[in-house]
Amino acid sequence: MGNNRTVTNQLDFSSLRLAILGGGPGGYEAAMVASSLGAKVTIVERKGLGGSAVLTDVVPSKTLIATADTMTRFTDASGLGVHFSADSAVYADLDKVNQRLLNLALEQSSDIRATLERLGVRVLIGTGKLLDDHRLEVQADGETTIVEADAVLLAVGSTPRELPSAMPDGERIFNWTQLYNLREIPEHLIVVGSGVTGAEFASAYNGLGSKVTLISSRDRVLPGEDADAAEVLEGVFKDRGMTVLSRSRANAVERTDTGVIVTLGDGSTVEGSHCLVAVGAVPNTTGIGLEEAGVAVSESGHIQVDGVSRTTAPNVYAAGDCTGVFALASVAAMQGRIAIAHLMGDSVSPIKLKQVASNIFTSPEIATVGVTEEDIESGRYQGDIVKLSLHTNARAKMMNVKDGFVKVISRKGSGTVIGGVVVGPRASELIFPLALAVTKKLHVDDVANTFTVYPSLTGSISEAARRLHVRL
Numbered sequence: 486m487g488n489n490r491t492v493t494n495q496l497d498f499s500s501l502r503l504a505i506l507g508g509g510p511g512g513y514e515a516a517m518v519a520s521s522l523g524a525k526v527t528i529v530e531r532k533g534l535g536g537s538a539v540l541t542d543v544v545p546s547k548t549l550i551a552t553a554d555t556m557t558r559f560t561d562a563s564g565l566g567v568h569f570s571a572d573s574a575v576y577a578d579l580d581k582v583n584q585r586l587l588n589l590a591l592e593q594s595s596d597i598r599a600t601l602e603r604l605g606v607r608v609l610i611g612t613g614k615l616l617d618d619h620r621l622e623v624q625a626d627g628e629t630t631i632v633e634a635d636a637v638l639l640a641v642g643s644t645p646r647e648l649p650s651a652m653p654d655g656e657r658i659f660n661w662t663q664l665y666n667l668r669e670i671p672e673h674l675i676v677v678g679s680g681v682t683g684a685e686f687a688s689a690y691n692g693l694g695s696k697v698t699l700i701s702s703r704d705r706v707l708p709g710e711d712a713d714a715a716e717v718l719e720g721v722f723k724d725r726g727m728t729v730l731s732r733s734r735a736n737a738v739e740r741t742d743t744g745v746i747v748t749l750g751d752g753s754t755v756e757g758s759h760c761l762v763a764v765g766a767v768p769n770t771t772g773i774g775l776e777e778a779g780v781a782v783s784e785s786g787h788i789q790v791d792g793v794s795r796t797t798a799p800n801v802y803a804a805g806d807c808t809g810v811f812a813l814a815s816v817a818a819m820q821g822r823i824a825i826a827h828l829m830g831d832s833v834s835p836i837k838l839k840q841v842a843s844n845i846f847t848s849p850e851i852a853t854v855g856v857t858e859e860d861i862e863s864g865r866y867q868g869d870i871v872k873l874s875l876h877t878n879a880r881a882k883m884m885n886v887k888d889g890f891v892k893v894i895s896r897k898g899s900g901t902v903i904g905g906v907v908v909g910p911r912a913s914e915l916i917f918p919l920a921l922a923v924t925k926k927l928h929v930d931d932v933a934n935t936f937t938v939y940p941s942l943t944g945s946i947s948e949a950a951r952r953l954h955v956r957l
Contacts, residue, residue: 792835
């Protein structure tokens with residue numbers, strides 16, 4: 486029976502040539518898989534391996550947030566009976582913080598490149614354009630190179646969206662890739678945009694000691710996320726001294742002699758020392774030959790792909806933020822791996838978005854997976870919901886954690902776990918058991934009857950599952 490299994494890495498792909506445009510998670514993960522299977526891989530990246538995720542987005546921002554979390558723990562230490570003498574002030578040296586995070590990003594990029602080259606991947610640092618017949622035109626080191634291939638993967642990422650009335654200058658007005666130019670903690674940072682990026686940076690700089698004003702055009706922060714989670718976070722923001730201006734649209738941001746001034750839709754103004762404009766992202770899909778090669782894009786400019794990462798052009802795949810599926814490094818990497826599996830005839834399943842676990846790195850963190858409460862309320866799914874506040878959890882009390890909850894969603898009637906939310910410290914780690922339950926279609930009793938450590942925050946996940954027990 487054991488001889489009936491097909492081992493993909495025993496097949497000969499040595500004649501397959503793959504060209505990858507973009508070295509972010511979607512690109513470099515695909516390159517690793519394809520090269521390990523024997524394909525001849527060339528990857529083209531304009532900034533450095535890892536792309537924006539490693540160099541200007543995920544790695545540096547989450548490193549900054551880690552520093553801010555440490556500051557916040559010191560700030561809240563009095564609740565644990567820990568106090569500091571008058572000459573033991575805690576402060577962040579932002580210049581050193583930013584040097585550290587940028588060095589870490591470069592180190593991570595270098596590690597990725599070394600891994601790819603060790604696997605035999607050809608790396609070209611430059612800009613690329615898709616030509617006909619699966620060829621790439623690459624501008625690198627002042628020279629033009631044509632890369633011949635049998636298949637192409639497009640993983641070109643996205644760029645911060647800019648407003649004509651709020652153009653960043655990298656000194657007082659920033660997009661999220663430019664904040665690492667700061668040498669000192671902003672006296673008063675105004676954040677325009679209350680989505681994930683805006684909320685994360687507002688939380689981080691509030692933790693680092695800045696006065697922060699968060700401007701939201703919607704009625705609450707994180708308008709696309711779990712409403713209970715957003716309510717908790719907004720309450721924490723206000724308790725920590727942040728000003729949240731809801732239903733306030735920023736019409737313009739101007740630089741003054743000493744800072745910035747933001748003009749709102751009602752004509753009122755907000756003055757601060759610096760401003761971050763975080764109003765979404767646009768895909769890097771213009772001017773790279775997509776139309777000529779027969780690759781269809783949506784009205785927003787995102788590359789249209791199916792469940793196995795295929796575009797409308799034969800043997801041309803796409804992965805990552807440029808597809809508009811989910812702007813998550815984990816999803817980009819999965820799309821890249823799926824593309825290679827499909828290209829090389831390996832077993833492959835379309836990406837299942839309801840199994841994607843995601844996290845917002847605010848303080849507290851917000852992690853989600855699967856079906857949402859909004860899905861239940863709208864009737865798209867039939868389910869039962871149990872929400873437990875962490876303030877009843879013994880470990881949370883010991884840690885002086887007062888804000889947060891666990892929410893578990895099960896399918897009505899069957900008791901299968903179909904969704905979950907965790908709000909609290911290290912929610913990014915705590916969501917894993919719920920993600921596993923959703924992916925493997927576990928019953929709430931499977932979760933409830935699995936031993937947890939006492940005391941632990943995961944105990945609340947087990948308790949929520951017990952309350953969803955379906956009597957047979």
